[in-house]
Structures are given as C-alpha cells and as structure tokens.
Amino acid sequence: MRDSDPVTTSIEAAALQEVAPGVFAYVQPDGSWMINNTGVVAGDDGTGLMVDTTSTEARNRALFAAVAGVVPGRLHAVVNTHHHGDHTFGNWLVPAGTPVVGHAHSREDQLAAGLVAAQVLTGPDYGHLEVRPPDLTFTGALTLHLGERAVELHAVGPAHTRGDVVVWLPAERVAFAGDVAFAGGQPFLAEGSVAGYPRALAALRALEPEVLVPGHGPVCRGAEVTRLLDDLAGYAAFVDATAREGHAAGWSPLETARRRADNPYAAWQESERLVGNLHRAYTELDGRPLGERLPLTDIWPDMVAFHGGPIGCRA
DSSP states (O other): OOOOOTTTTSGGGOEEEEEETTEEEEEOTTOOTTOOOEEEEEOTTSOEEEEOOOSSHHHHHHHHHHHHHHOOSOEEEEEOSSSOHHHHTTGGGSOTTOOEEEEHHHHHHHHHHTTHHHHHSOSSOOOSOOOOOOSEEESSEEEEEETTEEEEEEEOOSSSBTTOEEEEETTTTEEEEEEEEESSBOOOOTBSOTTTHHHHHHHHHHTOOSEEEEEESOOEETHHHHHHHHHHHHHHHHHHHHHHHHHHHTOOHHHHHHHTOSSTTTTSBOTTHHHHHHHHHHHHHTTOOTTOOOOHHHHHHHHHHHHTSOOOOOO
16 A cells, blocks of 8 residues: 555545535545545435544544534434444444434444454544444335435445445435445455445446445546446456456465456555455355455454555554
C-alpha cells in the first residue's frame, strides 16, 4: 500500500457532497484503511437517516456535526451496510431512541469481532470506542420511508462480508454500496466470499444506479458507475483464476500472491488484500461454506508479510 498523504487523509478533508436533492455522500479522502464514506438522506421535515458511521471518535464527531447541518431534526435510523469497524465504530454516538439497522449477520459479526480492527490497524488515535450492533435486523430486503421518499435496503452478501447491504433510493437512482464497491482500492473479500462477490456486483448493476457511493473512494456518476463495476468484476475474475491456479499447484495463499504480485491491479490501494482474498478463495475451493467466518487475526500476518512490514493506517 502506498503511504497516504496526511493532508489528503485529514479529518478536515472530509465533506458532504449532495448527490441528489436532499441526498448526501460524506466522502473521506483518500479512502484507505479505516477512512470510509458514509451518507445521509434528509426528509422534508428536517428529519433524516444516516448510512453508516466511521472509525475514530474524532472522525465520528465530525461526521455527526456535518449531518446535523443538513438534518437538524431527529434521525429516524442509522443503517449499517456491514459490520466492519470503519462503518460501525460510531454507532455508540447514535442518539438514544434511534435504531441502528443492519443485516442479521452484521449484528452477529459485530458482536464476534468487537474492536479487533483497532487492534490490527494500529496507529490512529481511536479515542473512545464502544460496540453497538444493530438493534433492528433483517434478511432479504427492507424498505424504510422518509415521508414520500423510499429507502430500500437490499442484502447482497456474502461478498465483502456475510451481511452486506446496499442502500438504494429508487426515485433518485442513488446507491450507497458500502464496501461491495471500492473506487481505487482492491476489494477485501476475506470475511465474505470470492464466489459470492460477482453476484453482489450483478445485483448492484441490475439496479442501474445513476450515482454510486462506494464505501471508499470518490463518488461515481453515469458512465463511471459502469466502468467501476466492470473493473471490480475483472478483479474478482482475476482473484478466482489466481486462487484456482495456486490451489491446484499446492502453493499457500501467500506464495500464490507473491508469484502473481505483478498483476493488472497491483497499483490499486491496499494490494496486500490479495492475500486475504486468496485465503478466502482457498476455503471455498476446499468446499467450506460460503461466508464461513475466517477471523481477521488468522490472515493478517500473511498480509503483513506480503506488504513487507506493518500495514499503515492514517485514520
């Protein structure tokens, strides 16, 4: 992973972008480890809902202050697109009486993971952290309503995780993809499914979004959406083919990644994710269930070895 410029990763660099009337993406450059995007949907009466929180206490307090500027009234809900800490560590700041909504697996995996992300991605001052998993869970699909505005939640995992959710605004044709989509960074499938990832991309593509807010990286519009989804599908095919080659040859995931380090996606951020993705692909080639838990701590040492040293985090 390239070193991030502290200027481009500063809290002050984060900003709300209105991507449709009353619909905002909170974009945090440069989208590297633990520096994610979130969203907010405003209702006509000053109320609204949020899509995800973020990682450190300071970043979360800045996020909630920005949200208050466009949603001065109460939050009806906060939706978690998945369980990872960079999207959920701010749940504890959600006002009392406002439900946190997520997939049933997201709740299970938040409780199982705890604060492990802060333990492996050291470096930032995380401040105060608490685990607050979703208290309203679903499987399949769920529709929330802000007055006349429909906000659809579509479960598309296992892909990035077991509990991935895409937040879809059909009238505005805006999709908050969570970490099903990374723009500029390698997808991370180690806690989800290499086999399931193309299906999640297909489900996202079938919505035909005009605006796509990825979990990390810049917002995509129009033809950029198609290009991003094509690129991610190409990456998924590369990981699958590389895993099959290495698995058949008897190479470990780390050895396979090193043999294929020079690849078309090597310049994308977080190239060490390839090793984690191969670990996941190997479990599936071994016939283990899609989305079976693969603890981050089990694969992190190989990712560090591939990276050539400790993996940095500028959150």
